[in-house]
Amino acid sequence: MELTTWLSLVAICVMGAISPGPSLAVILRVTIAQTPLHGVLAAISHALGLGFWALLSMQGLAVVMAKHQQAFFVLSILGGVYLAWLGLKAIRYAGIGGEVKIEGVTSSYWQSARDAFLVALMNPKAALFFLALFSQFVQADMSVLLKLQLWATVVVIDGGWYTLVALLLAGGPALSWLRRHRIWVDRGMGGLLILLGMKVVIG
Template structure:
């Protein structure tokens, strides 16, 4: 892969990662509701899920998902159900006000990571995104090194972007302001996630 091609790939991956959606909502929920480490765990486990989709696309597995309506619908409904479940949990936590950073009931780092991973793993639209993206860069003579570079680029960009989000939210007046409004943040986050789940189901 040439440097020019890689820079083009990098730019598109950056734009994809920065697009607001359920991933941002989950990182926000974990950082504000729990801690910086929870937000970072959600970020990098989410990136691992993105990397899996990227690798699956390059190896041709994602094409099967796109061409199999049943497989696509199953993954879509699982993803919608998971989004709705997280949304309900966020609203209930916001109502009880127990998502303060110092709360003894906050989730574990592993559970935050699992939540981040599931948001990306149960999102079949990533397969379509990567099919559209990688088809512009994969050539018949592309070797394993090129494939690994493309996979690593997608995963690292995603992890770094959401890590930046988590780090910015966990410092200074921004975090304090969000913590003071933690119930509102959680209710808004939960509402967004449920709305996204409903949108997936009704499309």
């Protein structure tokens, strides 16, 4: 995989991770109500939940590519259109719904990890997003190592960001700044998604 291609995936994953939403609310709730260690376990668990969708998407795309090359081409184009549409939507509604509500208390490491894992796992939009995103990266001759690289990129960035939130940023000025400037985070991610989608559609 070319470095520039991989960096585009990294950028989208980073922008998606730092954008305030339900996942951030769960990690903050766990960290503030309990301890940073609870937050770290929740961050790792959340990343593994997203990793499940990422792995499922890659495997599904690999099967389609191997057996139905034309169908994969159509899926790739549709994926590019979908990513562009998500980008337009992110720009149009940038900053809306940026308030992250922190409520509820968990009482154990297991409950903290479970809550974060379920937030990621019970999000069908994640499956659709990864199908669209990975349709732009999966190739017919892609090795297991490259697939692992894609999977690890998603898991490490998501888990790394929320671990950072739990250890350093919870309740600090950095997260307050992100909340105040969510509109620019949303616009930045929207622009990246549009560019990636157009790259595929236009060829």
